[in-house]
Amino acid sequence: MINIRSLVSHRRGQAMVEFALLAPAFFLLLLGVLDFGRVGFYYVSSVDLARQTARYAAAYNTGIGFTSSQIDTYMKGQANATTMNAPTLISTGSCARPNGPPTLACQKPGVGQTNYWVVRCIIPTCNPETTTVTVVYAFRPTTPMISAITGTIYLWADSVMNKEYIG
Numbered sequence: 001m002i003n004i005r006s007l008v009s010h011r012r013g014q015a016m017v018e019f020a021l022l023a024p025a026f027f028l029l030l031l032g033v034l035d036f037g038r039v040g041f042y043y044v045s046s047v048d049l050a051r052q053t054a055r056y057a058a059a060y061n062t063g064i065g066f067t068s069s070q071i072d073t074y075m076k077g078q079a080n081a082t083t084m085n086a087p088t089l090i091s092t093g094s095c096a097r098p099n100g101p102p103t104l105a106c107q108k109p110g111v112g113q114t115n116y117w118v119v120r121c122i123i124p125t126c127n128p129e130t131t132t133v134t135v136v137y138a139f140r141p142t143t144p145m146i147s148a149i150t151g152t153i154y155l156w157a158d159s160v161m162n163k164e165y166i167g
Contacts, residue, residue, distance in 0.1 A: 028145060035141040043155045045082040046135045050116070050159040052078050054133040057118055058161035071118055079114060084137065087114035097134050101156050111140045111152055129163040 053075045057066060066074075072089045079087050088109065090097075095106035097117040102108050109115040119132045137155040141147045 031143040046157040050133045050135040050157040054159040054161040058131040109138045
């Protein structure tokens with residue numbers, strides 16, 4: 001007759017071996033989900049930053065309009081509120097604004113940094129006059145294995161606003 005105690009005594013290390021085999025996969029999955037959440041946060045922050053800055057730049061402040069330095073100050077204040085590092089204003093004369101994910105080296109910021117462009121299109125080229133703000137944020141996952149697979153991820157956001165008169 002088979003004794004139940006003898007069956008249990010032969011399986012003492014089974015749980016430890018199963019844990020040792022599955023724990024790395026579980027923790028990689030857990031950290032991957034956390035990195036995915038961080039990507040989502042920074043993408044939404046980039047979209048919001050582009051929209052808020054475009055809205056600010058499109059408001060023509062009793063017909064005069066805001067200067068580049070005023071827009072830059074506003075953008076940096078908004079970026080600090082979203083825990084993004086101080087963004088860098090790139091002039092379109094030195095580096096073209098990306099029309100999608102950045103491809104040129106001058107369009108790609110360093111890891112954890114933000115570049116942005118402000119482009120105003122005025123009459124007669126555009127009617128109504130518009131302001132376009134493009135934000136590029138460089139994200140690198142914290143999980144080493146995921147970081148090795150994906151490398152740096154460039155999050156790109158674009159917002160276009162029509163010129164407004166505030167008076």
